[in-house]
Amino acid sequence: MTDTDTGTFDRDTRYISDRITTDVPPGSAPVGAKVGEMTWPVEAGRYHLAGARACPWAHRAIIARALMGLDDVISLGLAGPTHDEHSWTFDLDPGGKDPVLGIERLQEAYFNRVPDYPLGITVPAMVDIPTVAVVTNDFDQLSIDLATQWGAFANEDAPELYADAQRDEIEAINARVYPDLNNGVYQAGFATSQSAYDDAYQRVFATLAWLEEHLANRRYLVGDSITLADIRLYATLVRFDPVYHGHFKCNRQTISSMPVLSAYLRDLYQTPGFGDTTDIDQIKEHYYVVHTNVNPTQIVPHGPELSWLMAPHGREDLP
Template identity: 65%
Template structure:
């Protein structure tokens, strides 16, 4: 598996295009464990290993904060750049995670699976007493934070998976994942012109669909933030700084799509979103780690990001 396509995603590049390895450690942390691959919900026991640079890990960081789980699940943050083997805790004093006592996230994976054959990805939940990785299934991690840790949510935590829109929400998230979250990678790591143009056309068709959907509703599912918004936001936040140029997603910028740009600013200015987004780390990660795409390792100075804090004017679309 090549690391050049992004260690954070467990992904790789084939001769004719981009594919994503979706085989993750599928253990779960649940209220009532019933099997060998289920672990008990237990405050203070687990540590979320994440990186602000990674869109998939950024989801878990946002959800953890929205639900008020900061004092229940601790968090260790890896730096934005890594080598072919592992994310590293180079942001911490001495280059070691202060709770797990490890320099490389790989150590937690190998503590449980000495011959672990896949990419060392974030986010990952780590069992602090044993130092072993529990799961790196980014999709299930945030689902379980919402559904299995409810006894520890803060009193005013949002319902990120409302029953009345869940079926439609799953459909929306599936298209967003396939054509937007993953679509930008399919553009950036396409192996030939045809694969690139197919991914490009699908990406912008989906963005046009989202632009229309968000013209008369504040959030993807209506008047309240859901997990669908979290999942879209992490791609939108990286669109102009990275994907537009680095991944050749250049039909237009996010700032040139009025509804999506207003929506993205609305979320950015909501606690849990903008305060977990680090544009410097985002740019450093993609432009330094992806040497196949950017062999010089030069990180661009732009774009101007001051617009993220400007008024979005979307309050009238919903509470």
């Protein structure tokens, strides 16, 4: 929603904030009496991750699931790239129904948990398969819990996405990247005043400049392997040139024109779990068709040319 006085886009961050953790024995009912404050058991085959390749917030959870090797433990449902004011729909599936949940609209799973759910029907959403009810749609905590609570089912070579020793540094980076870049591009794109746009635009490119410097002599944002910090950043960077540069008016420069960030993005894109979960066509269709307040014609551009994402990145020897 946009503040009518300042023209600034303010994201609604109210979610169903239940968690899935190892604190509850497998096969148990959730512990707690209040929706949003309950704890559910880690249990293979019980949950269905409802996402969409178009959405950056859902993309984070999809990548975390892939890197952890949880494909056979948590099933994945993918909504189509466009939706109406009511809900994401499973129009990519035969018959327009999610084959695991048997529903046409994600809204149904929200209503099964909270009748007449009054907030946004968002992805990602972790759904309890037996009850076809949403457990949580808190995108940030959901990814953290995928990284920290499902280790018993993870691949032996799965990266430590949120290691204890790195959490403070990961969250310190997030404290800048989330408001000024991940959400900053939206504040630029949805601004309804020049001053709100100017502020968001400046913060976006100041953050990109800082990242260009931060990553100049290190391969990843934190430590010597991929963490949640990289996943969070990737979902924005890979959408920047095809969407945010033009659609959201963040057009000072492209990621492809930034030597360090373009190489960093290529490195991640070519890593299993990243590029193979990215669908640029769905990304463009979502933004340019759904955001009629920004693009009333709903025309989806053919460009830009993105073959550079598969070019050599040369970052293998960085510390």
